[in-house]
Amino acid sequence: MSRTEDVLVLDKPGSHRLESRAIAEPGPGDARVRVHASGICGSDRELYQGNRPEGYVRYPVIPGHEWSGTVEAVGAGVPEALLGRKVVGEGFRNCQVCDRCHAGDTTLCTAGYEETGFTQPGAMADTLALPARLLHPLSDGADLGAAALLEPAACIAAAALKARAQPGERVAVVGTGTLGMIAVQFLAAVSPARLLVVGTRPDREQLSLSFGGTEFRTRDQLSDQLSGYDVVIETAGSASAARTSASLLRRGGRLVLTGIPAAGAEGLDPTDLVVRQIEVQTVFGAPPAAWSHTVRVFDAGLLSLRPLITHELPLTDFASAIELVGSGDPAVGKVLLRPQGLD
Numbered sequence: 403m404s405r406t407e408d409v410l411v412l413d414k415p416g417s418h419r420l421e422s423r424a425i426a427e428p429g430p431g432d433a434r435v436r437v438h439a440s441g442i443c444g445s446d447r448e449l450y451q452g453n454r455p456e457g458y459v460r461y462p463v464i465p466g467h468e469w470s471g472t473v474e475a476v477g478a479g480v481p482e483a484l485l486g487r488k489v490v491g492e493g494f495r496n497c498q499v500c501d502r503c504h505a506g507d508t509t510l511c512t513a514g515y516e517e518t519g520f521t522q523p524g525a526m527a528d529t530l531a532l533p534a535r536l537l538h539p540l541s542d543g544a545d546l547g548a549a550a551l552l553e554p555a556a557c558i559a560a561a562a563l564k565a566r567a568q569p570g571e572r573v574a575v576v577g578t579g580t581l582g583m584i585a586v587q588f589l590a591a592v593s594p595a596r597l598l599v600v601g602t603r604p605d606r607e608q609l610s611l612s613f614g615g616t617e618f619r620t621r622d623q624l625s626d627q628l629s630g631y632d633v634v635i636e637t638a639g640s641a642s643a644a645r646t647s648a649s650l651l652r653r654g655g656r657l658v659l660t661g662i663p664a665a666g667a668e669g670l671d672p673t674d675l676v677v678r679q680i681e682v683q684t685v686f687g688a689p690p691a692a693w694s695h696t697v698r699v700f701d702a703g704l705l706s707l708r709p710l711i712t713h714e715l716p717l718t719d720f721a722s723a724i725e726l727v728g729s730g731d732p733a734v735g736k737v738l739l740r741p742q743g744l745d
Contacts, residue, residue: 407528408741410720413462415452418720425529428477433484433534435491438546439714439738440525441468442727443554443580444639449520450724455665459520466524466739467493467517470549473537480534488544490552490697492536493518494687509687517687526717528741538693541701547714548700548707550738555584555705556688556696558637561658562588563692564683565633572631574598575615576647577638578606580710580736581660583613585635587705590614598631600624600646601638605732613706621646631655641667653678660685713737 404424412418428434446465448454469491473484496503497513518524518532540549558581567573573594575585578601589597590613599610599618607618619628624646632655636647639661647657648670657680675682688696699705712735715723723737 408717409464409528410466410526410717411462411464412449415450415461418450420718420720426531428475428480428531430478431480431533431535432477432531433473433480433489433537434475435469435471435489435525435530435532435537436474437466437469437471437525437528437530437741439470439550439740440466441550441553442723442737442739443468444727445520447724447728453664454520458515458517463520464523464525464527465519466526466530467519468550468553469525469530470540470546470552471525471530472546474529476534484534484537484539488540488542488546488549489537490540490549490693491518491530491532491538492556492688492690492693493520493553495522495533495536498535506689506691508689526720526739526741538697540697544701545708547711547738551580551584551707551710551736552693552696552700553688554581555700555707556693557581557660557685558584558588558635559696559699560688560692561585561635561660561683561685563695564685565589565635565656565658567592567594567633569593570595571633572596572598572652573633574600574631574635574647574650576600576634576636576643576650577661578603578610579637581637582606583609583710584705584707585637585660586610586613586615588699589633589635591699591704596631598628598650600650603732609709624650634658635660637661639663641669644670648674648680648682651678651680654681656681656683658683658685662686711736711738714740717741 495516496508496511599615
């Protein structure tokens with residue numbers, strides 16, 4: 403008799419349902435993970451509202467690209483040593499054979515975009531099947547709730563690696579959401595001379611300082627004197643945040659953008675970028691090197707993610723979770739869904 407699981411399905415924007423399905427055995431090269439928790443971010447709200455850019459979603463879809471769990475079954479060709487391991491996993495379903503994949507830039511795979519939770523089944527279900535090569539095992543004592551934030555952490559790790567911040571440099575983070583608070587921790591780890599945190603929420607000041615920030619400003623508190631930074635990582639996802647980030651840099655400074663503004667937003671001034679010789683890089687997802695780096699840092703106890711979680715809800719409360727994430731309530735941080743309940 404086949405086992406069944408609960409699965410959350412978005413048939414189209416604004417329309418979701420919970421259904422029961424048979425649990426399939428993993429195919430060759432795949433593993434099946436018992437999901438512990440799945441995080442909700444702005445991209446999941448885009449899925450629900452229908453604002454995801456064309457080509458980056460395929461309905462009907464099972465959401466859930468931020469997740470953690472435990473391997474409960476493996477397919478042919480997968481080492482049985484993975485059974486019972488706590489894991490997280492990369493979302494991009496790359497081809498492994500194109501020139502970009504061979505270079506390690508798997509998020510730029512030329513075979514086309516495929517990602518867990520957007521075009522492939524995600525983790526808002528009791529189980530998740532995916533290629534075992536995408537899994538990153540965690541230590542046996544890992545906090546699986548906190549580990550559900552390792553996907554956004556890996557994206558920030560990719561940004562930090564591109565930023566190449568050095569000890570003694572002046573660095574800044576613009577944005578104080580989940581991504582921003584993780585970015586503060588990655589930049590603090592390189593021992594900067596100054597670490598400025600800029601946001602719109604004054605309530606984030608103490609958390610920013612506890613993670614290693616040396617000073618905090620809201621955007622309306624910025625002045626021309628607050629400039630000359632070597633590195634700025636932007637995490638807020640608005641065009642104005644990108645412009646604020648560029649304004650903080652010294653000539654020849656390094657800017658990494660991770661947020662995705664709404665379509666049609668006015669961008670940075672190309673004349674300003676050229677005259678000041680600003681180096682601009684962007685991040686969309688995380689390649690394997692960033693994932694490996696993140697897991698090492700997390701397992702070493704150097705990445706604090708649990709304080710960012712404010713709500714844990716059962717999968718049946720998906721609609722409430724989506725509303726919480728978009729509420730603008732300063733008391734709402736990272737929201738997790740627990741497919742297996744809250745026990």
